[in-house]
Amino acid sequence: MVISLKYLPHLVKEALGLIIPFFFFLGKRYPLVFGTPKSSKSIIGKSNPLWQYILDHSLREHPILKKLRLLTADHPWSKMMVSCDQAQLMANLVKLIKAKKVIEIGVFTGYNTLNMALVLPDNGRVIACDINEDYIKIGKPLWKEAGVEHKIDLRIKPAIQTLDELLASGEAETFDFAFIDADKESYNEYYEKCLRLIKRGGIIAIDNVLWSGRVLKPRKDDLATQSIHHLNEKLHRDARVNISMLPMGDGVTLAFKL
Numbered sequence: 001m002v003i004s005l006k007y008l009p010h011l012v013k014e015a016l017g018l019i020i021p022f023f024f025f026l027g028k029r030y031p032l033v034f035g036t037p038k039s040s041k042s043i044i045g046k047s048n049p050l051w052q053y054i055l056d057h058s059l060r061e062h063p064i065l066k067k068l069r070l071l072t073a074d075h076p077w078s079k080m081m082v083s084c085d086q087a088q089l090m091a092n093l094v095k096l097i098k099a100k101k102v103i104e105i106g107v108f109t110g111y112n113t114l115n116m117a118l119v120l121p122d123n124g125r126v127i128a129c130d131i132n133e134d135y136i137k138i139g140k141p142l143w144k145e146a147g148v149e150h151k152i153d154l155r156i157k158p159a160i161q162t163l164d165e166l167l168a169s170g171e172a173e174t175f176d177f178a179f180i181d182a183d184k185e186s187y188n189e190y191y192e193k194c195l196r197l198i199k200r201g202g203i204i205a206i207d208n209v210l211w212s213g214r215v216l217k218p219r220k221d222d223l224a225t226q227s228i229h230h231l232n233e234k235l236h237r238d239a240r241v242n243i244s245m246l247p248m249g250d251g252v253t254l255a256f257k258l
């Protein structure tokens with residue numbers, strides 16, 4: 001079939017008229033797959049006016065936490081920091097269950113470590129696990145400034161090792177709350193060990209369970225997404241816990257130990 005060149009602009013216009021609305025439809029129907037993520041850390045994009053509305057109408061951030069958040073914002077890996085509204089939820093949970101002993105797996109600059117230490121009683125303890133001491137140098141002076149340094153037990157080594165040491169020293173079923181937010185490939189191991197360390201009625205919060213939407217189509221070669229997706233599937237069936245999966249930050253699952 002020969003098409004005269006003079007019809008070409010018209011044909012291109014017609015084709016675009018069909019293709020563009022199709023992609024708009026996909027973006028609206030499957031926003032996590034086809035939409036443009038505004039931020040890798042937030043399911044509601046951080047430039048979405050609703051995100052600002054949520055902060056304006058719910059965030060009660062302690063000034064020292066705000067200071068650490070702003071300091072962290074200059075870091076090249078600042079997107080690793082937990083979102084401030086999610087940190088506030090975790091502080092509220094820690095207070096609600098009157099937690100004394102908590103575990104943080106993945107500290108980064110120490111925003112959530114500080115957040116939890118601020119609401120723990122004076123004899124409370126955060127076991128803070130990370131492999132990178134450099135990131136923590138940013139937050140550590142603020143732990144001291146806030147007067148909560150004595151509540152934070154920082155362990156610089158692979159978190160699996162720290163959790164095994166806690167189990168070996170007889171601390172099973174003595175913790176109230178755990179936050180899992182480190183290397184995604186180890187999520188299942190972190191979950192299983194935390195479940196042993198947490199008391200009945202305790203809570204495990206697991207971060208990044210939506211992984212910027214990648215859990216919808218986990219690629220075979222993407223081990224991080226595969227690991228998160230498998231844990232999500234397992235938790236859905238896990239009779240040892242009750243769960244809620246929240247579309248907050250990059251997705252957070254709360255597992256309540258029965």
Ligand SMILES: C[S@@+](CC[C@H](N)C(=O)[O-])C[C@H]1O[C@@H](n2cnc3c(N)ncnc32)[C@H](O)[C@@H]1O
Pocket residue numbers: 080081082105106107108109110111112113129130131132135157158159160181182183
């Ligand atoms: C997403 S950041 C944690 C953010 C932090 N929870 C916050 O409140 O901002 C992940 C952290 O996990 C740490 N990490 C990675 N692999 C680890 C491992 N095997 N053991 C302990 N920490 C690890 C990284 O060094 C990094 O600081």
